[in-house]
Amino acid sequence: xxxxxxxxxxxxxxxxxxxxxxxxxxxxxxxxxxxxxxxxxxxxxxxxxxxxxxxxxxxxxxxxxxxxxxxxxxxxxxxxxxxxxxxxxxxxxxxxxxxxxxxxxxxxxxxxxxxxxxxxxxxxxxxxxxxxxxxxxxxxxxxxxxxxxxxxxxxxxxxxxxxxxxxxxxxxxxxxx
Amino acid sequence: xxxxxxxxxxxxxxxxxxxxxxxxxxxxxxxxxxxxxxxxxxxxxxxxxxxxxxxxxxxxxxxxxxxxxxxxxxxxxxxxxxxxxxxxxxxxxxxxxxxxxxxxxxxxxxxxxxxxxxxxxxxxxxxxxxxxxxxxxxxxxxxxxxxxxxxxxxxxxxxxxxxxxxxxxxxxxxxxxxxxxxxxxxxxxxxxxxxxxxxxxxxxxxxxxxxxxxxxxxxxxxxxxxxxxxxxxxxxxxxxxxxxxxxxxxxxxxxxxxxxxxxxxxxxxxxxxxxxxxxxxxxxxxxxxxxxxxxxxxxxxxxxxxxxxxxxxxxxxxxxxxxxxxxxxxxxxxxxxxxxxxxxxxxxxxxxxxxxxxxxxxxxxxxxxxxxxxxxxxxxxxxxxxxxxxxxxxxxxxxxxxxxxxxxxxxxxxxxxxxxxxxxxxxxxxxxxxxxxxxxxxxxxxxxxxxxxxxxx
Numbered sequence: 001x002x003x004x005x006x007x008x009x010x011x012x013x014x015x016x017x018x019x020x021x022x023x024x025x026x027x028x029x030x031x032x033x034x035x036x037x038x039x040x041x042x043x044x045x046x047x048x049x050x051x052x053x054x055x056x057x058x059x060x061x062x063x064x065x066x067x068x069x070x071x072x073x074x075x076x077x078x079x080x081x082x083x084x085x086x087x088x089x090x091x092x093x094x095x096x097x098x099x100x101x102x103x104x105x106x107x108x109x110x111x112x113x114x115x116x117x118x119x120x121x122x123x124x125x126x127x128x129x130x131x132x133x134x135x136x137x138x139x140x141x142x143x144x145x146x147x148x149x150x151x152x153x154x155x156x157x158x159x160x161x162x163x164x165x166x167x168x169x170x171x172x173x174x175x176x177x
Numbered sequence: 178x179x180x181x182x183x184x185x186x187x188x189x190x191x192x193x194x195x196x197x198x199x200x201x202x203x204x205x206x207x208x209x210x211x212x213x214x215x216x217x218x219x220x221x222x223x224x225x226x227x228x229x230x231x232x233x234x235x236x237x238x239x240x241x242x243x244x245x246x247x248x249x250x251x252x253x254x255x256x257x258x259x260x261x262x263x264x265x266x267x268x269x270x271x272x273x274x275x276x277x278x279x280x281x282x283x284x285x286x287x288x289x290x291x292x293x294x295x296x297x298x299x300x301x302x303x304x305x306x307x308x309x310x311x312x313x314x315x316x317x318x319x320x321x322x323x324x325x326x327x328x329x330x331x332x333x334x335x336x337x338x339x340x341x342x343x344x345x346x347x348x349x350x351x352x353x354x355x356x357x358x359x360x361x362x363x364x365x366x367x368x369x370x371x372x373x374x375x376x377x378x379x380x381x382x383x384x385x386x387x388x389x390x391x392x393x394x395x396x397x398x399x400x401x402x403x404x405x406x407x408x409x410x411x412x413x414x415x416x417x418x419x420x421x422x423x424x425x426x427x428x429x430x431x432x433x434x435x436x437x438x439x440x441x442x443x444x445x446x447x448x449x450x451x452x453x454x455x456x457x458x459x460x461x462x463x464x465x466x467x468x469x470x471x472x473x474x475x476x477x478x479x480x481x482x483x484x485x486x487x488x489x490x491x492x493x494x495x496x497x498x499x500x501x502x503x504x505x506x507x508x509x510x511x512x513x514x515x516x517x518x519x520x521x522x523x524x525x526x527x528x529x530x531x532x533x534x535x536x537x538x539x540x541x542x543x544x545x546x547x548x549x550x551x552x553x554x555x556x557x558x559x560x561x562x563x564x565x566x567x568x569x570x571x572x573x574x575x576x577x578x579x580x581x582x583x584x585x586x587x588x589x590x591x592x593x594x595x596x597x598x599x600x601x602x603x604x605x606x607x608x609x610x611x612x613x614x615x616x617x618x619x620x621x622x623x624x625x626x627x628x629x630x631x632x633x634x
Contacts, residue, residue, distance in 0.1 A: 015297040015349055016408060044595050051592070055585035062581045064604045064611075067489045073587075108407065115477030117486065118470060125466045134486045137607030138395035138403070173581065 017108050021116065021161040025140075026150055026170045027102040029077035032063075032132055033084075036093045039069045047071045049090055057086035063102075063135045063144060072133060074102065074144055076173035100132060101150050104142040105157060116141060123160045127152040178309060180356040181211040184218075184319065184347030187228065188364045189421035190261055191221035199421050200268050202362065203314060207274070211357070212309045214350055215276075215316040217265050218343040219257025229257045229320075247292035251321075251337045255281070258318035258343070266316040276314040279305070282333060284315070285353075286322035286346065290331050294339035295322060300353035317350065319343025341394075341402020348405040352412035359409060359416050360427075361401050366420035367428030368393065368400050370445040375621050376628045382428050382444065386435045387416075389444045389578060390428075392609040396574040397449025406430065441583065444576040446627045448620045451499035454485070454567040454602055455509070457533065458492050461560070464516045468531055468562070469493050471514045481505050485572075485605045485614060494603065496570070496614065509533045509564060511542030513550070515557075522558075529558040536565065567602050571620040574612040575627060587611060593630045599623050 037046035050071055054061055059082055061073040075083055077098045087094040105120055120141055124131060129149035135142040145153060154168055183206060185199045206213045223230040232253050236245040245253070262278040269276035285301030308315050320342030324331040338345050344361055351359035368390060371379040385393075387410035391403040401418055409416040410432055419427030431439075457472065459465045472493065476483050481504055485496040497505045514531040521527055530550060534543045550559050580586045587604075590611060594601050599622065603614040615623050 015299060015352070016404070017411070019296065048588075048592055048595055051588035055588040058584045060581050060584045061587055062606050064587055064606065065487045065489075066601065066603055067487070067492070070489070072489075108404075115473075117483060118473030118477045121466070121470050121473055125470065130466070131488055133488055135605055135607070136484045136486060137605065137610065138392070140607060142607075 019108055021105055021107045021163065023106040023167045023169065024154060024157050024161075024163060025104040025106060026154065026168065027104070028147065028150075028170060028172045029098070030074050030100045030102050030144065030173065031077045031080035031083075031096055031098040032072065032074050032100050032144060033080075033087070033094050033096045034070050034072045035087060036070055043069070046092065050087065050092055053086045053090035053092065054083060057082050059083045059086065063133050063142065065133060074100070074133065078173075099147050100144055101147040102142050102144055103150065103153055103157070104140045105161070106140045108139060119160055120157070123156045124149075124153055127156045129153045179211050180214060180309065180354045181206050182214045182216060182347050182351040182354065182356045182359040183362065184216040184343060184359065185265070185362045185421060186343065186364070187218045187220065187222050187225075189362050190217050190265055191225060195421065196265060196268050199265070199362065200272060202360075202421065203269065204272065204274065207314065213314055214305060214309070214354060214356070215265065215314060216319045216343060216347045216350060217258065217261045217316060218319050220261045220264065227257050227260045229254050232257055248331070248334060251292045252335050254337050255318065255321045255335045258320050262316050262318045266314075269314055269316070274314055275312050276316055277308060279315050279317045280323075280335075281318050281321035281346065282323035282335065284317040284350065286349065287325055288322035288336045288338070290324050290328070290334070290336070292334075292336055295336035297322060297338070297345070297349050298325075300349055302350075302353045305350070305354065317346065319346040321346075341404055344402040344405035345408065348408040348412075348414065348416065351414045351416075352408055356414060359414055361405070361416065361418050362421040363400075363418065364420065364422060365400075365418075366423050366425040367418050368398070368430075368445070370632050371447070371624055371628045372398070375624050376446070378633050379445075379628065380632075381425070383426070384429050384431055384435060384439055385444065386439055386578070387430055387432055388609055389439070389576060390418075390430050392576050392607070393445055393447055396447040396572070396576065396610055396612065398445065398447045401430070439578065441579040442577070443586075443631050444578060446573065446575055446624050446631070448571055448573045448624050450572050451617060452496045452570040452572060452614065453499050453502040453505075454494065454496045454570055454614060455505065456492055456494040456565045456567075457509075458563045458565075459531070460491055461529070462490055464529060464531070465491075465493070467516055468514050471512075472509070475508050475512065476505060479504055479508055481508070485603050485612075487603060496572075496603070499568075502568075506535060506539060506566075507542070510535045510540055511546035513546065514562075524558075526558050527556050529560055531560050531562050533562045533564055536563075539566075567614075569617045570602060570614045571617040572605075572612045573615055573620060573623045573627065574610045575631065576610050578609055580606075580611060581608060589630060590627065593626050594623055597622065597626050599626075
């Protein structure tokens with residue numbers, strides 16, 4: 001077959017996102033709760049009771065973590081009072097705080113990258129941001145930190161991952177209807 | 178020109194009768210007025226004579242002790258798609274169509290030099306466009322490209338795109354050629370709510386968003402590679418997942434035009450991974466951040482990916498893939514993290530050495546290392562960091578778009594699993610999914626129960 005001259009010169013197309021961290025997302029006004037569930041035979045029942053109470057009170061939760069004697073979760077700050085009331089009514093002992101934010105570091109195929117977690121932790125600790133909880137998914141590592149630390153945390157993370165200010169997105173969680 | 182990219186996976190081209198069905202799809206598209214561009218995977222899956230795994234074995238068997246060079250490995254692996262492309266092009270030619278087989282390089286796919294996992298830098302679509310203008314059906318090798326022909330070190334070397342590479346080729350060509358759609362043909366009739374082998378009641382979703390399908394793929398569903406979905410999303414190319422073996426409409430993968438009803442819903446249940454969960458007890462809250470960072474650093478240095486990381490005031494827990502667990506355990510057992518005190522403590526100790534200790538039988542390095550610290554005990558505290566392990570876990574995930582706006586999802590999942598006596602060791606969630614770490618032996622049952630509760634009631 002001959003190789004004829006092109007009739008039209010189509011532009012080249014650049015592809016595929018860069019691998020590695022490409023954005024930072026901050027979610028403001030996040031609350032966190034630690035509910036004591038004990039370590040006895042009723043632990044599982046108490047965890048279930050916690051989730052049921054929150055569901056009945058229409059409180060969506062995330063960053064749910066099971067610990068030996070507690071279950072912890074995050075929620076929109078606006079939901080905290082409702083969650084406290086629901087948990088108290090269910091007879092559950094809970095400690096809550098509302099001065100937190102989630103800083104999420106986004107990357108394509110996060111779970112194929114090793115070393116991102118240490119870079120994030122090193123960076124956050126270097127600016128004095130204590131990690132209250134973390135969550136991870138295939139495209140992000142989410143860190144629950146004190147809201148007051150967020151500006152320094154963002155600056156430091158941008159330096160670590162060589163990101164410009166355009167790569168930072170700030171959002172808030174909507175309260176459930 | 179209405180260009181339609183049609184990608185056929187290994188099981189769609191492994192036998193003459195399957196190739197005939199695949200060819201029929203191409204011919205039908207042509208008859209409907211489209212200009213098809215075909216992308217094919219290697220013929221068959223592991224064990225088949227020209228499958229990628231079989232070709233890799235040929236090199237590995239020369240001397241199992243010597244790892245083949247990545248560059249040569251890529252040339253070898255690319256042969257599977259080259260054979261498949263030629264066979265498929267010939268199949269179309271025998272039916273009276275002008276078809277032409279193209280390697281990734283001939284199709285203009287230029288990649289980085291990362292052999293085995295190259296990233297597409299650009300696509301030069303002119304040659305394919307000319308062929309289409311001349312009435313040809315280009316049949317392109319999936320999974321491969323070449324380095325820049327002008328690259329001083331590796332000019333035009335064959336590269337492979339890594340896992341899901343043929344799906345990636347399909348999406349990338351669709352974007353470069355501004356195709357009206359990319360159709361990914363496989364042996365299932367679209368994106369299902371669960372693996373039909375596990376859940377007979379699983380059904381095909383007519384529409385999914387790019388985010389849903391990427392999340393499902395990442396969480397273990399074998400539908401389409403997330404990288405392909407990502408490219409289609411970035412270039413807004415309509416993507417379809419269809420079956421070669423049926424006439425079903427398949428699943429449309431939608432972007433901005435996705436109906437509102439799919440923006441906040443339960444999409445499916447998946448399960449993935451053979452996982453080991455490790456818990457480290459770190460009593461000293463003040464020193465905990467330093468110890469955690471050392472653990473992360475050590476894992477990163479050894480290339481061990483950790484996830485499901487959980488903090489508590491006195492513990493750090495995380496999961497590792499089971500195939501990397503022994504490496505992680507070797508690294509952690511007996512590891513010493515020295516922490517200097519700013520001023521001597523009340524006992525006059527200048528620092529604290531934390532030493533990691535697995536349970537008896539797994540603490541060989543600890544038992545060697547610990548006595549070696551005896552001489553420094555007068556000057557520093559020696560503190561054990563006990564490590565416990567939950568082996569044989571798997572991750573069951575509920576894909577749920579925007580579940581953070583929906584109360585009760587976590588309650589339903591936890592209730593379903595615990596009422597059935599399935600232990601939930603840990604959970605993790607993102608904007609698109611909620612995952613539970615459960616015993617591996619319960620993985621299938623967990624998927625079935627969750628599907629029944631969330632999709633069939």
